[in-house]
Amino acid sequence: MRKYVIMSLALIISSFAFAQKNEIKSAEKAIKNNDFANAKSAINSAESMTSSMDSKMLSKFYFLKGQALYANGTGSDADITEALKSFSMLTETENKSGKKVYSPKADAMKVSMSNGFLDKAQTALNRKDHATSSTNFENAYRTSPQDTLYLYNAALLATSSKNYDGALSMYDELSKLGYTGVSVEFKATDIETGEEQNFPSQALRDISIKAGTHEKSRNVKTDSKVGEIAKNVALIYIEKGETEKALAAIDAAKRSNPNDFNLILSEANVRYKLGEMDKYKELISQALEVEPNNADLLFNLGVVAGDQGQYEEARKFYDDAIKVDGTYVRAYMNSAALILDREQGIIDEMNGLGTSAADDKKYEELQEERLNVYRDAVPYLKSALEIEPSNINAAKTLMNIYSVLGDTPNFKALQAKVATMEEGGN
Numbered sequence: 001m002r003k004y005v006i007m008s009l010a011l012i013i014s015s016f017a018f019a020q021k022n023e024i025k026s027a028e029k030a031i032k033n034n035d036f037a038n039a040k041s042a043i044n045s046a047e048s049m050t051s052s053m054d055s056k057m058l059s060k061f062y063f064l065k066g067q068a069l070y071a072n073g074t075g076s077d078a079d080i081t082e083a084l085k086s087f088s089m090l091t092e093t094e095n096k097s098g099k100k101v102y103s104p105k106a107d108a109m110k111v112s113m114s115n116g117f118l119d120k121a122q123t124a125l126n127r128k129d130h131a132t133s134s135t136n137f138e139n140a141y142r143t144s145p146q147d148t149l150y151l152y153n154a155a156l157l158a159t160s161s162k163n164y165d166g167a168l169s170m171y172d173e174l175s176k177l178g179y180t181g182v183s184v185e186f187k188a189t190d191i192e193t194g195e196e197q198n199f200p201s202q203a204l205r206d207i208s209i210k211a212g213t214h215e216k217s218r219n220v221k222t223d224s225k226v227g228e229i230a231k232n233v234a235l236i237y238i239e240k241g242e243t244e245k246a247l248a249a250i251d252a253a254k255r256s257n258p259n260d261f262n263l264i265l266s267e268a269n270v271r272y273k274l275g276e277m278d279k280y281k282e283l284i285s286q287a288l289e290v291e292p293n294n295a296d297l298l299f300n301l302g303v304v305a306g307d308q309g310q311y312e313e314a315r316k317f318y319d320d321a322i323k324v325d326g327t328y329v330r331a332y333m334n335s336a337a338l339i340l341d342r343e344q345g346i347i348d349e350m351n352g353l354g355t356s357a358a359d360d361k362k363y364e365e366l367q368e369e370r371l372n373v374y375r376d377a378v379p380y381l382k383s384a385l386e387i388e389p390s391n392i393n394a395a396k397t398l399m400n401i402y403s404v405l406g407d408t409p410n411f412k413a414l415q416a417k418v419a420t421m422e423e424g425g426n
Contacts, residue, residue: 023043023045023046023049024042024057024061027042027043027068028064036074036075039067040069042068043061043068043069055093055094056097056099059093059094059097059101062090062102065082065083066090068083070083070113073113077135081139084142088142090103110143110144113139114140114143117136117139117140118136118150121137121140130157130161131157131161134153134155134158134161134166135154137153137157138150138151138154141154149181151170151173151179152174152179152181152229155167155170155171155174155229156232158170159236164239164240167232171232174229179225181222181225181226182221182222182225183221183222184202184221186198186201186204186217187205187218188208188209188218191213191215192213224257224260224262226256226257226262226263227253227260227261227263228262228266230250230253230263230266230267231266231267231269233249234267234270235269243274246270246274250266250270253266261290261291264287264290268283268284268287277307280304281304284304295328295331296321298317298318298320298331302314302316302317302318302321303334305317311338311342315335315339318332318335329384329388329391332387333384333391335377336377336384339373339376339377339380340374340377343373343374346373349366350363350366350370371404371405378398381394381398385398392418395421396418398410398414399411399415402414
């Protein structure tokens with residue numbers, strides 16, 4: 001009886017092994033014929049037998065499964081995700097067995113896959129399909145894990161396409177990898193064109209220097225992306241209504257990078273989003289200690305001061321921004337708007353006057369004060385229009401001011417210019 005049971009089990013095992021090989025062979029044959037539907041069917045049939053496969057058979061199964069699901073790049077997003085997981089299981093299986101038969105083939109295949117994913121990612125990005133681009137950048141990273149920039153790009157695009165849970169997962173993965181985004185760019189100037197160029201490696205740059213086609217080589221360290229990541233994570237949590245987690249993300253980043261300039265700006269943006277204007281101003285002022293000639297920061301302080309009704313402080317910040325960058329059109333426009341905002345108070349006061357002689361005198365004084373408001377705004381608007389001749393808002397506002405001031409020649413000149421702009425000319 002015992003011998004009979006043993007013989008029966010042997011027959012069952014033999015039959016099971018035959019079924020495994022049969023399905024594996026069917027999948028392999030279908031893949032060679034690019035018949036991925038039947039390949040997937042055979043793989044699905046073999047899936048239930050993986051627990052009894054030896055390491056060699058299991059490795060081959062994972063290799064064929066990855067190929068079948070990838071389907072030469074035509075597989076669905078879900079299938080491609082599973083294909084990448086299958087290749088990962090292949091690597092894990094062969095690492096355990098110590099016999100690498102199929103993982104080198106899979107690695108070679110993944111190079112081609114990565115290039116395909118990058119092409120799809122760029123194509124989708126060009127048509128502003130951020131969700132599809134994100135998926136393909138993530139797939140490119142899964143096939144080439146050393147290229148963490150792909151995962152960072154995927155996270156950014158997931159954020160912009162409002163795939164917040166996916167973005168948070170990728171940002172968390174980047175954090176666990178210790179990703180900072182800091183890299184070294186290898187630069188040299190093309191002698192013929194005089195333009196500075198980036199090289200993919202120091203070796204290629206140095207070859208060009210020796211060949212005499214380039215000069216002035218230099219290495220440039222890029223900025224850390226830790227602050228940008230912390231800001232994005234925090235803003236995602238704000239969108240999800242989880243303010244405490246937003247601030248915790250910033251605090252966690254600050255512990256490891258307390259003096260990171262971009263992180264200071266990131267926290268400032270989060271505080272602004274939360275409506276904490278005093279804290280925002282404090283952080284921007286702190287950032288200005290690092291970069292005192294940053295026109296954007298000065299401009300932002302002007303905006304906040306203006307919103308808080310601090311007229312003189314706002315105007316000072318706008319003027320400081322203009323001193324740093326004489327072409328900063330937004331600072332000129334906001335300065336003009338700030339000045340013109342004073343007109344309404346003057347008009348209200350004029351409308352509240354009576355008909356006495358004293359009131360008439362006060363009315364005339366206020367009228368002159370109103371005209372002076374217009375005169376104060378003119379230089380800012382003229383500068384904005386000189387820097388940006390197509391700025392129709394500056395042109396229209398200046399035209400109306402000249403009309404009120406009775407400056408007919410300038411009014412007519414601006415009137416003609418505005419008409420041309422509205423017709424689509426220059």
